[in-house]
Amino acid sequence: MSHPYRSHTCGALTKAEVGQTVRLSGWVHRKRDHGGVLFVDLRDHYGITQIVADEDSPALAVLDGLRLESVVTIEGEVKARSEATVNPNLSTGAIEVYARGVDVQSRAEELPMPVAGEQEYPEDIRLKYRFLDLRRETLHANIVTRTKIISDMRRRMEGAGFTEYSTPILTASSPEGARDFLVPSRIHAGRFYALPQAPQQYKQLLMVAGFDRYFQIAPCFRDEDPRADRLPGEFYQLDLEMSFVTQEEIWETMEPVIAGVFETFANGQHVTPSGSFPRISHADAMLKYGSDKPDLRNPLIISDVTQHFTQSGFGLFEKIVGSGGVVRVVPAPNTADKSRKFFDDMNDWARGEGYAGLGYVTRKGGEFGGPIAKNHGAERMEELYNALGLGPDDGLFFAAGKEEGAAKLAGAARIRVGELLDLVAKDRFELAWIVDFPFYEWDEENKKVEFSHNPFSMPQGGIEALQNQDPLTINAFQYDLVCNGYEIASGSIRNHVPETMVKAFELVGLSKQDVEDRFGGLYRAFQYGAPPHGGMAAGVDRIVMLLCGAVNLREITLFPMNQRAEDLLMGAPSPAEPKQLRELHMRIVEPPKPQD
Secondary structure, three states: OOOOOOOOOOOOOOHHHOOOEEEEEEEEEEEEEOOOOEEEEEEEOOEEEEEEEOOOOOHHHHHHOOOOOOEEEEEEEEEEOOHHHOOOOOOOOOEEEEEEEEEEEEOOOOOOOOOOOOOOOOHHHHHHOHHHHOOOHHHHHHHHHHHHHHHHHHHHHHHOOOEEOOOOOOEOOOOOOOOOOEEEOOOOOOOEEEOOOOOHHHHHHHHHOOOOEEEEEEEEEEOOOOEOOEOOEEEEEEEEEEEOOOHHHHHHHHHHHHHHHHHHHOOOOEEOOOOOOOEEEHHHHHHHOOOOOOOOOOOOOOEEOHHHHOOOOOHHHHHHHHOOOEEEEEEEOOOOOOOHHHHHHHHHHHHHOOOOOOEEEEEEOOEEEOHHHHHHOHHHHHHHHHHHOOOOOOEEEEEEEOHHHHHHHHHHHHHHHHHHOOOOOOOEEOEEEEEOOEOEEEEOOOOEEEEOOOOOEOEOOHHHHHHHOOHHHOEEOEEEEEEOOEEEEEEEEEOOOHHHHHHHHHOOOOOHHHHHHHOHHHHHHHHHOOOOEEEEEEEHHHHHHHHHOOOOHHHHOOOOOOOOOOEOOOOEOOOOOHHHHHHOOOOOOOOOOOOO
């Protein structure tokens, strides 16, 4: 035992070491005083070992006087636990160490938050004392799982013939997408670098440079408001690009990678097998699920029943349909035993979400109920139910209005009904590609055509489509990968033809000169022989969150910011020193104070 701190870790000892003298170091996790005998759970990164100090041990008084989370080195003898006291939940549960001596390496002050146990605690305290929070079992395990997932991704990507290349962190500001984080230049007064929102242009340039298959676990930076599934400031993505490929080849290449990662870390839960990811058009996704990131664990399918209400005794729906609106329905199967309150509560929920309401029809033993059924008529309702394949005890919810709003309400109602009726299949990872995204969308506020997703995508039909089609009918070679209601990856075949690129931007009001000014590096590169290429980026944080069963990205991230984009541990953002500002040729302009 020449090592001063440990001969074993706190997760290593078994019955094989019984009788040996060992040295362990770690944190005092828990203490239990059994009247002259002190039991201490000693914890390190690898596990927990039970330490016993009785009245004959010189360690008893020292350990008794220490606060939890103090760091100690224990020397003692390994003994087998009695059969009645074996702890099957611990890797070291068959033994305990009788302490002969103890060295205190570091005494802990009174804790601002508990480490043992998994009780809820205020987030501001957890983030300020993140080094304590990271000692807690679940969070500690999540971070370890995260590193293993990233390692597994790298191994699979290299096995698929990809090579990892690092792209710059200091780059040029991009006029597209979210807000950039800007970095002032000391050498070039009044000019700024930007942190990359993604390595998009660099990875395309790598394809032009002839590197063929690139990937990177890439840090990305966006100055946007935080959400539960998006951290403020920075996030990581599995970024990749391939030359001379179709989108089908990208899907076929990446399905084994993504499915393989999920299968490795899913703990036996079902994962959609590689080679069988459904491919759902964006139009179908918005119709059937009311979302471009549908949760396929939910069996409910939305249907369009507009044609059933072109002429109807239910005047509200007839008026909506007559003015160009739509009627979408969400089934509520086997709800004959539900009271009217169940349906009224759904209507109240929809109003609380900002919608006019959510209509409904009840059905019990074939008898229809509710104002819609009464006014539309039993015969027509029977016709509607038969068309939808619904049974005599199935309810139905109605979302009516302009298509976009009706789709969103029906999508949200589908999720809520699925949860309330316990229809969502838990312990499954359902993966699918959403394909054929619209290239453009109508910007109602500015009364103009705008890119709907990625302006660097190749339009389906190429330049001919851009020249001859209504822009709002053009789809892109663009796709997302979704899992359980989350978008976990997004990609496209890129527009590598300069003339097509210029024409695509002209349709949103930008000139050739604008393209050269804004995307000069990429546009210039395309003049010198660019291969057809495409790729995608998968969100590492979201994938880890799903696989860990967490509901917030803070639970799988080492040192996250809070909801106000503040790092409470390090005190960022912080004011700059006057000297720093002078060197950067900058002056702070205070925001105007709010008027009383």
